[in-house]
Amino acid sequence: MPAARPVTPGLAGIPDEVDVVVVGLGITGAGVALDAVTRGLSVLAVDAHDLAFGTSRWSSKLVHGGLRYLAQGRLAIARESAVERGILMDVTAPHLVHPLPMLTPVDDAMSRSRAALTWSGLHAGDLLRRTAHTSARTLPRPRRLNATETLSLAPALRADTLRGGLLGWDGQLEDDARLVVTVARTAASYGADVRTRAPVTSATGTGVELRDELTGATYAVRARAVVNATGVWAGDLDDRVRLRPSRGTHLVLRGSALPHTRVAVVVPLPGSASRFAMVLPQPDGTLHLGLTDVPAAGPVPDVPTPSEQEVDFLLDAVSSAFTTPPVRADVVGAYAGLRPLLEVAGTDATADLSRRHAVLTSRTGVTTVVGGKLTTYRRMAEDTLDAVVASARLAAGPCRTASLPLLGAGTPEQLRACAAPARLVRRFGTDGDLVLATARGATGLDDAELLAPPSEEVPVTLAELVFALTHEGAHDVDDLLERRTRVGLVAADRAVAEPLARRALALLSRATPAG
Numbered sequence: 001m002p003a004a005r006p007v008t009p010g011l012a013g014i015p016d017e018v019d020v021v022v023v024g025l026g027i028t029g030a031g032v033a034l035d036a037v038t039r040g041l042s043v044l045a046v047d048a049h050d051l052a053f054g055t056s057r058w059s060s061k062l063v064h065g066g067l068r069y070l071a072q073g074r075l076a077i078a079r080e081s082a083v084e085r086g087i088l089m090d091v092t093a094p095h096l097v098h099p100l101p102m103l104t105p106v107d108d109a110m111s112r113s114r115a116a117l118t119w120s121g122l123h124a125g126d127l128l129r130r131t132a133h134t135s136a137r138t139l140p141r142p143r144r145l146n147a148t149e150t151l152s153l154a155p156a157l158r159a160d161t162l163r164g165g166l167l168g169w170d171g172q173l174e175d176d177a178r179l180v181v182t183v184a185r186t187a188a189s190y191g192a193d194v195r196t197r198a199p200v201t202s203a204t205g206t207g208v209e210l211r212d213e214l215t216g217a218t219y220a221v222r223a224r225a226v227v228n229a230t231g232v233w234a235g236d237l238d239d240r241v242r243l244r245p246s247r248g249t250h251l252v253l254r255g256s257a258l259p260h261t262r263v264a265v266v267v268p269l270p271g272s273a274s275r276f277a278m279v280l281p282q283p284d285g286t287l288h289l290g291l292t293d294v295p296a297a298g299p300v301p302d303v304p305t306p307s308e309q310e311v312d313f314l315l316d317a318v319s320s321a322f323t324t325p326p327v328r329a330d331v332v333g334a335y336a337g338l339r340p341l342l343e344v345a346g347t348d349a350t351a352d353l354s355r356r357h358a359v360l361t362s363r364t365g366v367t368t369v370v371g372g373k374l375t376t377y378r379r380m381a382e383d384t385l386d387a388v389v390a391s392a393r394l395a396a397g398p399c400r401t402a403s404l405p406l407l408g409a410g411t412p413e414q415l416r417a418c419a420a421p422a423r424l425v426r427r428f429g430t431d432g433d434l435v436l437a438t439a440r441g442a443t444g445l446d447d448a449e450l451l452a453p454p455s456e457e458v459p460v461t462l463a464e465l466v467f468a469l470t471h472e473g474a475h476d477v478d479d480l481l482e483r484r485t486r487v488g489l490v491a492a493d494r495a496v497a498e499p500l501a502r503r504a505l506a507l508l509s510r511a512t513p514a515g
C-alpha cells in the first residue's frame with residue numbers, strides 16, 4: 001500500500017500515471033477516492049479550488065433516514081438512506097454525526113389529519129430505522145408530547161395556541177465540510193494523492209489534463225479510469241450531462257434569536273402535506289433556518305447567493321410558530337447550495353437527482369457520478385467503483401468502506417475518555433489529541449494560547465487552524481475560515497477570527513494571500 005500523506009495544495013510531485021483519477025473533492029469525490037484506494041488502487045484526487053468548495057458545504061447538515069422518500073413510495077432509496085445513516089452513526093463517523101431530536105409542534109392551526117399523518121410518518125421512519133438495524137440507543141423511538149413537554153424542549157414556541165408536539169430523531173452532522181475533510185484525509189492516510197488548487201481542464205477515460213493554480217504549471221496524467229465527481233459542474237467535463245440546478249437557502253441566526261432551542265423545530269408550511277421549514281440548532285450555538293427550492297437557471301456560480309425573497313419566505317414560514325419570531329435584524333448570515341437536477345433530453349422535464357444518484361459513462365469513457373446526498377456518499381462511491389472496476393477491468397479488492405472507520409472515529413466511551421478539549425473532540429474525535437500535539441510541536445505555544453477563542457461567540461481555536469495547515473491541505477485564510485472551520489458563515493464572526501487565521505499562517509511561515 002502507498003505511504004500515507006497529507007492533503008496538499010498544488011500538484012508538485014504528482015505521479016504521471018495512476019489507476020484512478022477522481023475529479024472534484026466534495027463529499028462524492030472524497031468518498032470515491034477513499035473507496036478506490038482501500039480497494040488497493042492507486043488514486044489521484046483533485047479539486048479545482050479546495051476540499052468541500054461546492055454544494056457539500058451548503059447542506060442542511062442532516063444525515064437523513066429516508067422518510068421523505070418513503071412518503072413518495074420510493075422504498076429502495078428510503079432503505080438505502082436509513083442503512084447509510086446507521087453506518088455513519090455507528091461505524092464510520094460516530095464522532096461527526098450525533099442524534100438530533102426533531103420536534104413538530106402541534107398547534108390550533110394544524111388539522112387533526114395532518115397531525116395524524118405526521119405521527120404515522122414518524123412511525124414509518126422508526127420502522128426504517130429498525131429494518132436498517134440501527135438501535136434505539138443510537139436513535140430513540142418517536143414520542144407524542146404534551147404542551148408542557150413541548151415547551152420545555154423549545155421554550156420560544158408560541159404557547160397560547162400550542163396543543164403538544166411530535167418528537168422524532170434523525171442524524172445531524174457536526175459540520176458538512178468537516179465530513180468532507182475527514183473523508184479526504186482518511187483517503188490520503190491510505191495513500192491516495194489528494195490535491196487542491198488543481199482544476200482539470202480536460203478529461204477522457206484514459207487521462208486528464210490539469211493545472212496547478214499555485215504555479216500555473218500544466219500536467220497530463222494517464223489513468224485506467226477517470227471519475228467526474230464535480231457535482232453541479234459535471235456538464236463541463238461531460239457534455240452529455242445537462243443539469244438544471246435548483247437553489248436551496250438557509251439563514252443563520254444567533255441562538256439568542258430563539259432562546260434555549262435545543263431541538264430542531266419542524267414547522268409545516270400551510271397548504272402542503274409534505275413541505276415544511278426547519279429551525280436547526282448547530283453545535284456552535286447558532287440556529288440555521290431552511291430551506292427553499294428555487295430554480296437557478298444560467299451559468300453555475302462558484303458561490304451561489306440567496307435572494308431577498310428567499311430570506312423573506314423563510315422568516316415568514318416560521319413566524320406563526322414562535323412568540324417572538326425571528327426578524328430580518330436577527331439574520332446574521334445566509335447561504336445557498338445548488339441541487340443538481342438532470343435535464344431529460346427532448347423535454348422540459350427534469351429528473352430529481354437529489355433523490356438518487358446516477359453513474360453515467362460518457363462517450364469519451366469518463367465515468368460521471370452525480371446526485372445523491374451527503375448521507376449516501378459511501379454507497380454512491382461503492383456503486384461508482386463497482387462500475388469502474390468492471391468496465392476498466394481493474395484488479396481491485398472488494399469495497400471495504402462499510403466497516404472502515406474514518407480518522408478520529410471512536411465509540412461513545414472512547415470519545416468520552418479523550419483528554420482533548422470538548423470542541424476538538426467534537427470536530428476531530430479521537431484525533432483531538434493529535435490536533436493539539438501537532439499545534440504544540442509546530443508553534444511552540446502553550447495550550448492557553450492554542451485553545452483561547454477570539455471571542456465568546458467565535459469558538460474557533462489556533463490549534464485547529466494550525467492542524468488545518470499541517471494535515472488538511474488548507475492554504476489561505478478562506479480555506480481556514482470558510483471550510484476547515486465555518487466561522488465565515490457569519491461575516492462579523494469571520495472578521496473577529498481573521499487575525500487568528502493570519503497568525504496560524506504566519507506561525508507556519510506561509511504567505512498570507514489576500515482573501
Ligand SMILES: Cc1cc2nc3c(=O)[nH]c(=O)nc-3n(C[C@H](O)[C@H](O)[C@H](O)COP(=O)(O)OP(=O)(O)OC[C@H]3O[C@@H](n4cnc5c(N)ncnc54)[C@H](O)[C@@H]3O)c2cc1C
Nearest residue numbers: 024026027028048054055056059060062200231248374375
Ligand atoms: C440546499 C441543499 C441542502 C442539502 N441538505 C442535505 C442534507 O441535509 N443531508 C444530505 O445528506 N444531503 C443534503 N444535500 C445534498 C448534498 O449536499 C449533495 O448531494 C452533495 O453535497 C453533493 O456533493 P458533490 O461532491 O457531488 O458535489 P460538490 O460538493 O459540489 O463538489 C464538487 C466539487 O467539484 C469541484 N470541481 C468542479 N469542477 C472541477 C474541475 N474541472 N476540476 C476539479 N474540480 C472541480 C468543485 O470545486 C467542488 O468542490 C443538500 C443539498 C442542497 C443543495
